[in-house]
Every structure is written in C-alpha cells, then in structure tokens.
Amino acid sequence: MNDMSHPIALLGSEVAAGLIGHEELVERLLIALLASGHVLIEGPPGIAKTRAVKRLAACLPGSHARIQCTPDLLPSDLTGTQVFRPETGGFDFVPGPLFHALVLVDEINRAPPKVQSALLEAMAEGQVTSSGVTRPLPDPFMVVATQNPIEHEGTFPLPEAQMDRFLLHLSLGLPPLAEQERAILDLVAAERIAPPALASVPLTADTLHEAKAEAARVHLAPALKDFIVRLVMASRPGGAVAQWVEHPISPRGTLALAAAAQARAWLRARDYALPEDVIALAPDALAHRLIPSWTAIGEGRTGRSLVADIMRAIEPW
Numbered sequence: 532m533n534d535m536s537h538p539i540a541l542l543g544s545e546v547a548a549g550l551i552g553h554e555e556l557v558e559r560l561l562i563a564l565l566a567s568g569h570v571l572i573e574g575p576p577g578i579a580k581t582r583a584v585k586r587l588a589a590c591l592p593g594s595h596a597r598i599q600c601t602p603d604l605l606p607s608d609l610t611g612t613q614v615f616r617p618e619t620g621g622f623d624f625v626p627g628p629l630f631h632a633l634v635l636v637d638e639i640n641r642a643p644p645k646v647q648s649a650l651l652e653a654m655a656e657g658q659v660t661s662s663g664v665t666r667p668l669p670d671p672f673m674v675v676a677t678q679n680p681i682e683h684e685g686t687f688p689l690p691e692a693q694m695d696r697f698l699l700h701l702s703l704g705l706p707p708l709a710e711q712e713r714a715i716l717d718l719v720a721a722e723r724i725a726p727p728a729l730a731s732v733p734l735t736a737d738t739l740h741e742a743k744a745e746a747a748r749v750h751l752a753p754a755l756k757d758f759i760v761r762l763v764m765a766s767r768p769g770g771a772v773a774q775w776v777e778h779p780i781s782p783r784g785t786l787a788l789a790a791a792a793q794a795r796a797w798l799r800a801r802d803y804a805l806p807e808d809v810i811a812l813a814p815d816a817l818a819h820r821l822i823p824s825w826t827a828i829g830e831g832r833t834g835r836s837l838v839a840d841i842m843r844a845i846e847p848w
C-alpha cells in the first residue's frame with residue numbers, strides 16, 4: 532500500500548515540484564509506470580512536455596535515453612547497428628537508444644513510418660529485431676512519446692492501429708490562469724540564476740517492481756469489471772455510439788483501462804478500485820483507440836467527444 536512517504540509518492544512530488552500545474556500529467560505518468568504502459572503526450576509547443584518527462588527520467592532508477600525524431604531518422608538509429616571490428620574481423624552489435632528503461636521519444640510524428648513501426652514493435656513486444664536478430668529490451672521498458680498536434684508539415688501521423696499500443700494518450704493545453712503563467716516565469720527565471728538540484732528519490736528497481744505487483748493485485752470488483760466492459764462495448768456494433776465509429780475500442784483498451792484504474796487506486800492508498808478510478812481514466816485510456824467515422828468527423832466529433840458520450844450513456848452500476 533502506498534502512503535505519502537512511499538518512494539513512488541516522493542517520486543511524484545519531486546517531478547511535480549519542477550512543474551507549474553500538470554498534477555494530472557504527473558499522476559498519469561506514475562499510473563503508466565505502475566501499469567507497465569507507454570504514454571503519448573500531445574499538446575501545443577512550450578508547455579513543459581519535455582521538461583516533465585526529463586524530470587521523471589532523472590528521478591527514476593535505471594537508465595534513460597532521449598530520441599529527437601526527424602524525418603531522416605533510420606530504424607537502426609533506434610535499435611542499434613552491427614559495427615565492424617577490424618581487431619577481430621567480426622561484427623559487434625552496438626545497442627541503440629531503445630535499450631534503456633525509460634525512452635523519451637520527442638516529436639514522434641516527425642519520425643518516418645519505418646522508424647515508428649520499429650518503435651511500436653518494441654513497445655508491443657518488448658523486443659527489437661535488427662539485421663535478422665531479435666533481442667529483448669530491458670524490463671521495465673517504458674516509452675513516453677510527445678507530439679505536437681498543430682504541426683502538419685513534414686510530419687507522419689501515427690498509424691491509427693498503432694496508437695493502441697499506448698496505455699494512455701494525454702492531451703494537454705495551455706496554462707489556464709495568469710497566476711500559473713506568472714509562476715512559470717518566476718520558476719524559470721530563478722533557475723537561470725541558480726540551476727536547481729533534483730532531490731534524490733529513494734526509489735530502487737526492487738521497490739518499483741514490488742509496487743507494480745501490488746498495483747496488479749488491487750481488487751477489481753466483478754461489477755466494476757462489467758462497467759469497464761460495458762464502456763468498451765458501447766463503441767462496438769449495436770452500442771451507444773456505434774453509429775459514429777469506424778473502428779471500435781479493442782480488448783487492449785479494456786485491459787488498459789482496468790490496469791490504469793488499479794494503479795490509480797494504489798496511488799490513492801486503496802487496495803480496491805472504485806468507479807471514480809475508471810471514470811477519471813476512461814478518456815485517456817480509451818479515446819485514442821476509437822476511430823470516428825467520416826460522418827462523425829464531419830459533425831465535429833472526436834474520439835474524446837465519443838468517449839464523453841459513452842460516459843453519459845453508461846452508468847457504473
């Protein structure tokens with residue numbers, strides 16, 4: 532069970548300490564960490580997406596790497612390459628940046644499709660294949676990708692089918708309050724004078740492993756499992772929003788929502804999940820898996836608005 536002195540709680544406070552607002556973002560990063568899932572963060576430029584993930588990386592045990600995506604990136608830039616060693620006359624495999632516990636993939640929609648698919652194979656299967664050899668990635672292995680939705684030139688939208696590989700898709704906006712904008716200014720101005728030191732978080736790989744195991748044991752009552760299933764089924768043929776849906780939510784979506792709800796309950800020091808956990812996470816866990824039909828798009832409906840319709844139509848009990 533978690534409490535405020537648990538290393539995961541300390542990790543959350545340390546990441547949040549360097550961010551103004553974004554409490555939800557930090558909580559969701561912890562949820563994904565506990566549920567062994569990957570996260571896609573979408574939002575306009577300059578709102579601390581990269582900053583948040585860099586702080587998380589700096590506080591986590593295990594190694595991390597950052598990949599800045601560009602259109603000329605090659606799959607081997609991620610997976611690694613065979614390098615010729617004249618001393619031995621043979622080839623050695625030099626692992627690429629994917630071989631780290633936490634991988635920040637910045638501007639994923641700038642990477643060309645072959646790179647995206649190498650990355651998504653890594654995310655779904657925990658392994659990479661290069662030069663015909665398949666190699667396992669570290670465990671845990673977590674990808675946090677960012678993308679900026681306002682840019683279209685020179686970008687490659689992620690294939691819809693592959694969006695499914697992200698446990699959560701977070702959509703961030705600009706700081707809503709002038710006070711927050713001012714606090715960001717004060718914070719960054721102070722950092723320019725004295726670069727801040729991150730407090731060390733006493734989180735070890737073993738503690739993280741143990742916390743994940745506890746989160747997986749959080750009780751999901753049968754009625755709550757049914758609630759999750761009914762939400763997902765609302766997108767399938769015959770369901771409440773089916774008429775607007777081109778591709779309904781997959782079983783991976785059901786599993787994602789359940790695991791995320793358990794992790795949220797664990798973070799709130801409960802050993803059982805509640806409908807509020809499911810309701811809070813349904814948009815981030817489901818909306819990116821539901822592809823609206825052209826008619827729906829023409830009427831201004833989106834994955835998120837359809838999930839909101841589902842939440843209105845389906846009652847927890």
Ligand SMILES: Nc1ncnc2c1ncn2[C@@H]1O[C@H](COP(=O)(O)OP(=O)(O)OP(=O)(O)O)[C@@H](O)[C@H]1O
Pocket residue numbers: 549550551552553574575576577578579580581582583679706715718719
């Ligand atoms: N909420 C915030 N809290 C703290 N700093 C912030 C916040 N929002 C913006 N900043 C500051 O704004 C700058 C931009 O942040 P960052 O580079 O992380 O943005 P980004 O969202 O990754 O942008 P891009 O999409 O262009 O990569 C940094 O100096 C960061 O410290």
Ligand SMILES: [Mg+2]
Pocket residue numbers: 580581582637677
């Ligand atoms: Mg960035």
